[in-house]
Amino acid sequence: MARMLLECSLSDKLCVVQGEQYAVIIVPTLLVGAFLILLGVILWLFIRGQRSQQQTSGLQGISPTPPSRDLSCKAAGLGGNVFLPLETSVESLLRATTPALAKLQVPREQLSDVLEQIHNGNCGAIYRAKMHSGDPRKSKSVVVKALREPAGLREVQDFLGQIQFRQYLGKHKNLVQLEGCCTEGLPLYMVLEDVAQGDLLSFLWTCRRDVMNMDGLLYDLTEKQVYHIGKQVLSALEFLQDKQLFHGDVAARNILIQGDLTAKLCGLGLAYEVHARGAISSAHTVPLKWLAPERLLLRPASIRGDIWSFGILLYEMVTLGAPPYPEVPPTRILQHLQRRKIMKRPSTCTHTMYNLMKSCWHWSEDSRPSPRKLRSRLEAAARTASDKAVLQVPELVVPELYAAVAGISVESLPTATLPSEDPQARNVYV
Numbered sequence: 001m002a003r004m005l006l007e008c009s010l011s012d013k014l015c016v017v018q019g020e021q022y023a024v025i026i027v028p029t030l031l032v033g034a035f036l037i038l039l040g041v042i043l044w045l046f047i048r049g050q051r052s053q054q055q056t057s058g059l060q061g062i063s064p065t066p067p068s069r070d071l072s073c074k075a076a077g078l079g080g081n082v083f084l085p086l087e088t089s090v091e092s093l094l095r096a097t098t099p100a101l102a103k104l105q106v107p108r109e110q111l112s113d114v115l116e117q118i119h120n121g122n123c124g125a126i127y128r129a130k131m132h133s134g135d136p137r138k139s140k141s142v143v144v145k146a147l148r149e150p151a152g153l154r155e156v157q158d159f160l161g162q163i164q165f166r167q168y169l170g171k172h173k174n175l176v177q178l179e180g181c182c183t184e185g186l187p188l189y190m191v192l193e194d195v196a197q198g199d200l201l202s203f204l205w206t207c208r209r210d211v212m213n214m215d216g217l218l219y220d221l222t223e224k225q226v227y228h229i230g231k232q233v234l235s236a237l238e239f240l241q242d243k244q245l246f247h248g249d250v251a252a253r254n255i256l257i258q259g260d261l262t263a264k265l266c267g268l269g270l271a272y273e274v275h276a277r278g279a280i281s282s283a284h285t286v287p288l289k290w291l292a293p294e295r296l297l298l299r300p301a302s303i304r305g306d307i308w309s310f311g312i313l314l315y316e317m318v319t320l321g322a323p324p325y326p327e328v329p330p331t332r333i334l335q336h337l338q339r340r341k342i343m344k345r346p347s348t349c350t351h352t353m354y355n356l357m358k359s360c361w362h363w364s365e366d367s368r369p370s371p372r373k374l375r376s377r378l379e380a381a382a383r384t385a386s387d388k389a390v391l392q393v394p395e396l397v398v399p400e401l402y403a404a405v406a407g408i409s410v411e412s413l414p415t416a417t418l419p420s421e422d423p424q425a426r427n428v429y430v
Contacts, residue, residue, distance in 0.1 A: 090156050090186070097160050098184055104167060106131065106180035106191055111144060123155070124148035128194060131179065141196065142179050147188040159188050165272045166190075169243065174236040176256060176266045195256035195264050200229070201413075203257050204321035205397045220390045223350060225261060226317045227382035232263040233310065234375040241303045241371055245271045248301055249286045250309035252316040253412075274301075287408045288333050289324045293363055296334045304365040307374060311360025318349045320393040323406035330407025337363070348391050352381050 113130035120126075124146045132139045147159045166178040182189040197203070207219050233255060240247055247254075248270030256264040273280055280301060288296065292308035295301055312324050325343060328336045342361045345354040356377060362368050369377065403410040 088153075090151070090153055093153065093156060093160070094183060094185070097164075101160075101163060101167070101181055101183055104163070104178070104181045105184060106182055106189075108182050108189075111142075111182070111189065111191070114144075115141070118143065122148075123159075128196075131191065141194040143192040143194045145190040145192060149187055151186075151188075156188065159190070161276050162272055163190055165275055166268075168275070169239075169268075172236060172239045174232045174263055174265055175239065175268075176264050193264075195258055197257050197259055199253055200255040200257050200263070201252040201316070201321050204252060204317065207320050207391070208393050208396055221317070221320070222385075222387050222390055223318070223353065224382055224385040224387040226314070226353070226391075227378050227385055228261060229255075229257070229263045229317065230310070230314060231375055231378050231382070233265055233313065234371045234378065236263075236265040237303065237306050237310070237371040238375065240271060245274060246301060246303040247271055247306050247309075248274075248280065249290070250306050250313055251287075251290050252313060252321065255313075270301075287406060288330050289328075289407055292365070293334070293337050294365060296337070302365065303371065304368045307360050307368045307371065310374070311357045314353065314357050314360075315343060315346065315349075318353060318391060319346050320348075320391055321397060322346075322393070323402055326405055333407075348393065350385075352385075356381065 110132045111129050112132070115128045115130065118126045118128055125148070127144045127146070129142055129144045130139055131142045147155065151159070160183060163178070163181050163183065169175065171177055176195065177193040179191040179193055181191060203219070204221070207221050209219070233250065237247060237250070247265065247268070249267050250265075254265065254267035256266055258264070270280055270286075286295075290309045290312050292301075292305035295305050315324055316322065325333060325336065340363060342358065345351070349357075356374070359369055359374070359377075399410055399413050403413060
């Protein structure tokens with residue numbers, strides 16, 4: 001074929017040399033071309049795999065959660081886009097969920113006595129009310145969360161999902177309990193346990209004042225009592241972990257306290273989102289100074305992130321409600337942690353307590369203790385902790401200054417919305 005292309009005879013030696021030159025050129029060219037095609041296929045498969053991984057990255061690193069059994073609610077990525085159920089109206093949706101919530105229904109006439117409005121949020125108002133039964137001696141104070149009207153199909157679906165989520169969780173002594181609901185018709189109510197003493201942050205701030213007791217609650221806090229409260233919070237985190245969930249916003253503002261120092265973890269909005277959608281919505285924000293490094297880096301959250309936040313909670317308690325990292329602006333907290341810097345030991349903190357904090361603040365998630373192991377450490381430390389020396393911080397809290405240092409809004413503070421400094425002035429039941 002080479003000879004024909006060159007138009008030469010078999011006895012022409014020059015033609016043979018040129019034919020061999022063609023072979024030397026064509027064969028490597030074909031090999032290089034085949035290599036480039038193979039390389040292009042490999043690169044295309046790699047890029048395709050990377051895109052697929054990015055689309056599902058929001059669901060990686062989170063323990064699988066049992067689906068909500070009676071509510072059609074699925075997610076599409078990090079945005080938490082919920083596909084609407086087959087029902088096309090609020091009435092049909094309520095009829096579809098009534099059987100699953102039948103045991104929780106509370107007759108509306110039993111909630112007739114509204115004592116006060118606690119909070120008025122974007123989703124609706126929260127009231128303190130009296131719930132009556134057939135026996136007048138068994139009436140009790142409850143918190144009623146009402147869905148704002150008029151509400152669309154998605155808002156109703158989400159409200160019912162929150163009720164079903166609490167039903168799925170069940171009861172735990174260190175979680176705010178679901179008492180019942182009114183969902184057979186509008187308006188929709190969620191009835192929750194009332195913890196009248198208020199949130200832990202307000203309690204810590206009151207401990208700074210020169211008072212011994214108020215409304216029957218002692219306002220002197222000791223190191224031993226800090227361990228007592230901490231163990232209860234860890235018990236609630238263990239419970240969530242057993243359900244393959246995490247809290248996501250452990251802080252003094254999200255803990256309710258009773259007169260006997262029984263702690264109730266609340267603020268389960270993030271746990272509900274993970275349960276229902278498999279990821280945290282971008283609309284749900286948490287103050288930066290309480291977040292673990294992986295959360296600041298927008299990596300998937302886990303119970304070990306709650307352990308980091310628990311260390312911040314210990315700092316809040318021993319300082320009677322001081323904001324964390326007081327010398328670091330909120331927007332610079334990630335750079336501060338990337339230099340492997342942690343908070344210094346407060347003057348009111350023992351070395352034992354500080355070592356527990358530091359164990360929560362390991363950069364690597366795997367180096368932090370589990371809730372169960374950390375609770376055992378707290379129990380051991382409590383045996384030798386002082387029950388006599390009262391924690392003292394002379395300075396009173398200025399809400400505006402605290403908000404600026406902590407990186408939160410003044411309106412979200414427990415004492416900022418009502419001049420009477422009512423500890424129930426913010427929605428801690430969400």
